[in-house]
Amino acid sequence: MPWRTFRWHKGQKHYSGTYWSATMRDHVIYESRLELTRLLFADFDPAVRGIVAQPFLLKAVLEAKVRRHIPDYLLLTGQVPVVVDVKPLHELSKPEVAFTFDWTRRAVESRGWKYEVWSEPPAAELENIRFLAGYRRDWLFSAEVLEELREAELDGVPLGQAVGCLPDRPKPQVRSAIHHLLWTQSLVTDLDRTLSPSHVLRWAA
Numbered sequence: 359m360p361w362r363t364f365r366w367h368k369g370q371k372h373y374s375g376t377y378w379s380a381t382m383r384d385h386v387i388y389e390s391r392l393e394l395t396r397l398l399f400a401d402f403d404p405a406v407r408g409i410v411a412q413p414f415l416l417k418a419v420l421e422a423k424v425r426r427h428i429p430d431y432l433l434l435t436g437q438v439p440v441v442v443d444v445k446p447l448h449e450l451s452k453p454e455v456a457f458t459f460d461w462t463r464r465a466v467e468s469r470g471w472k473y474e475v476w477s478e479p480p481a482a483e484l485e486n487i488r489f490l491a492g493y494r495r496d497w498l499f500s501a502e503v504l505e506e507l508r509e510a511e512l513d514g515v516p517l518g519q520a521v522g523c524l525p526d527r528p529k530p531q532v533r534s535a536i537h538h539l540l541w542t543q544s545l546v547t548d549l550d551r552t553l554s555p556s557h558v559l560r561w562a563a
Contacts, residue, residue, distance in 0.1 A: 375387070376388070393411075393430055393444045420461055441472070444475075447477040447478055482550055516556055544562055
């Protein structure tokens with residue numbers, strides 16, 4: 359459970375909500391659009407096995423003052439846990455923000471964990487991952503179609519041609535199943551530019 363949950367109030371500048379995570383198969387909270395963006399990237403990352411929002415309270419006495427901080431996310435991976443703070447790039451230079459993130463980093467890394475400060479990602483990559491997130495719910499896709507696609511010769515085939523690789527299946531069904539395989543990263547392609555029919559597909563190693 360989150361250490362704390364978001365609050366609603368009239369005139370608030372941030373956008374809070376919940377996101378259904380394929381990784382957690384449950385809803386995860388976020389307190390801003392940028393936090394939602396980091397949540398999307400975590401959900402897309404096959405190395406992430408667990409996502410906890412507002413995971414714990416850190417408290418320390420620094421410069422004769424009690425400091426408290428709740429990180430935004432804890433990501434559980436096959437290696438060490440990753441503690442994430444999300445902050446817009448233009449706020450990172452603020453003295454109080456820099457101070458908080460510095461002592462948080464030292465506290466987290468003293469345990470042998472990883473610490474990450476995350477800001478705005480490249481626009482095209484975000485657009486692609488946000489689009490593919492629409493295909494993250496695995497129960498919506500035919501297991502038979504997915505298996506047929508896994509047996510198809512798709513390596514090196516442009517996305518626009520791949521949708522016709524199963525002629526006995528409706529193209530919209532095949533297209534959506536390919537997008538699901540891209541979400542799960544069974545298939546991969548260049549996400550640094552906006553997805554188009556010319557994108558070449560590759561099977562993940």
